[in-house]
Amino acid sequence: MNDNRKLIEELAGKIKSGEVQPWKAETVLLEEYGVSAPDHFQIAALSRRECIEELTGYTFNYLEMPEKPYLLQWRCPKDNSIWQMEAMDADTACTQCGTALEPYGTDEDRYRPLVNNYVGGKEEYYSSAGQIKVYGDVDKTFTNLLAYGPGFGSIGISVGCFRINKLGGAEVKVGRWAGAARNLGYVFESEEEREKAVVTAKEILPSLRKEMEDKYLAEFSGEIYEVEFVRRQHHGQFFTYICFYTRFEHARGHGVTSAAVGFARGRLDAEFNAKGVTFIQSLIAMGFDGDLKPSPRNRRGRYVSAQVKVPIPAYEKMSKTGIDKLMSYMEIDRQGVMQEQGGFAYSGMGGEIIPALYRGTKVNPRPYNVSCTENVYVEIRGEEVIFGVELPNLEVGAASNREGPICPTAREVLKFMGIGTSSEFAAAAAAITLAGEFNFTLLHLRGEMYASK
Ligand SMILES: [Zn+2]
Known part of the structure; x- marks a missing residue:
């Protein structure tokens, strides 16, 4: 690698100055520097890394740079399927039929990049996707390192960043705040029983909220900002949703919100039992809280x-x-x-x-x-x-x-x-x-x- 040190520095300089577009580094090495495949893949990736290190002032310590950062093409002689596999992958049997794969393509053509704009990573391949300047609620320039995967997306983002800058x-x-929500569901036999439950729940709510915050949310500086009661029914069964909404400035808060609401359910069950409020079922009723449901009005x-x-x-x-x-x-x-x-x-x-x-x-x-x-x-x-x-x-x-x-x-x-x-x-x-x-x-x-x- 030491032999390439000067080459890497020179290319990194050209990428930094804009003389060479980062995604053209591989081609430039082959066509202008006479580097032969597949050596150009690592040199190109190291040049992009060097450029990023200079821009940010940090040094890569963990983002791995494999010895062979490229793909090899193989072909199954039995079913003619073509495979692109990481060069270090020694299991060269066809996934479909188990036949030993044969090299596919000419020597130069066999080698392919792991991803466009590759800068490191084993199995999760990282692409450099330029820098983007933001202002407003956050003021800074982000240096984009994305695990985008194959395709030209990372280049498209780089170009978009360049235009926006x-x-x-x-x-x-x-x-x-980041919001989180967890919902309790109660099922009753009659509307009268449900009303008794709502009144009882609202009575203990102030002390219950405080207990939930102290016990669970305080560690993440979270708070409960709203508790919503919604009545629904289905064919003679009467539901109440009791949804707890929490918010956090620096955390996601989903896990602690769930734990706090699980605790609330135990407290409410006990209170209903003590006050003679009869319910058929109490449960964590996901769905109302939008857990993992994509929606523009998700509660989290x-x-x-x-x-x-x-x-x-x-x-x-x-x-x-x-x-x-x-x-x-x-x-x-x-x-x-x-x-x-x-x-x-x-x-x-x-x-x-x-x-x-x-x-x-x-x-x-x-x-x-x-x-x-x-x-x-x-x-x-x-x-x-x-x-x-x-x-x-x-x-x-x-x-x-x-x-x-x-x-x-x-x-x-x-x-x-x-x-x-x-x-x-x-x-x-x-x-x-x-x-x-x-x-x-x-x-x-x-x-x-x-x-x-
Ligand atoms: Zn096969």
Whole structure:
């Protein structure tokens, strides 16, 4: 590797100055520096890393750089299936039929990158996706390291970031609190019995809330800000939902909220029994609290939005078309989602972009589908077009405390990215999503998306 030291430094310098686009590093090494495949993969990745280290002032200690950071192509002689496998994978039998695979393609063609803009990571492959400047509720520049996976998404985000930075950055608004909710359900035989229960529950509620906060939420500086009673029924059974809403400035709070509400259920059951209130069933009734149900009005998570303002003529130049085409692009998508899919909002590509941040940083929650709910919006204000995204219920725990374990690589990635708090995570998520959407929309308007020849 020492022989390549000078080469890496030179290429890193060219990437930093903009002379070489980071995703072209592999090609430049092959075509201009005469490096032979597959050596160019590691040199390109190390050059991008060096550039990121210089930009951030940090050094990579945990994000691994394998000896062979590339794929090899194989072919099964029996069923003709073609496989792309990591070069270190010594199990070269066909997954489908067990036959020994044979090398596929010419020597140069056999080698493929693990992911575009690869910068490290074993099994979870990290891509560099540029830097994005945000201002507003959070003021900083994030250095994007995403576990995006195969495809050109990470490059698309880099390009979007570049454009947004040139326009002055993304303005972000981050909700002050992350919300969490857990709901209790009670089933009664009569409406009279249910009313007795509601009165009894409301009587002990002030002391119960305090006990829940002291015992469970205090560690995360959380509080209960609302308790909602809702009456429903089904064929002679009478339900009461008692939903506890909590909020946290620096934590996700989902786990402690559940624990606190489980405790409340025991207290309420005992109180009903003591007061002679008869119920058929008491339970944690998920569904009302929206647990893992994607919805723009989920009862959990933190609101965050990011937008960029562009003079209309500048946008028309970028999109190579009139501003009306942007409006009809938005409308055809909105109708597609709302009327054809029966969805609640235009969800953009958040489902693809946002997981790349969660996979890379590994912060809680592991199932992040609620957080991927997204709304893309476009507004015309005077001479400007506003292009924005909002994530109505982004969930994120603070890194590396009792909210969930986090591995050293993920902590390192968070540090490099510039994310220390959950509101910074939210701002980064919205800004990266905005960058992706902004670029994808331009590509669609210019007819350059999936333009197969
Ligand atoms: Zn096979």
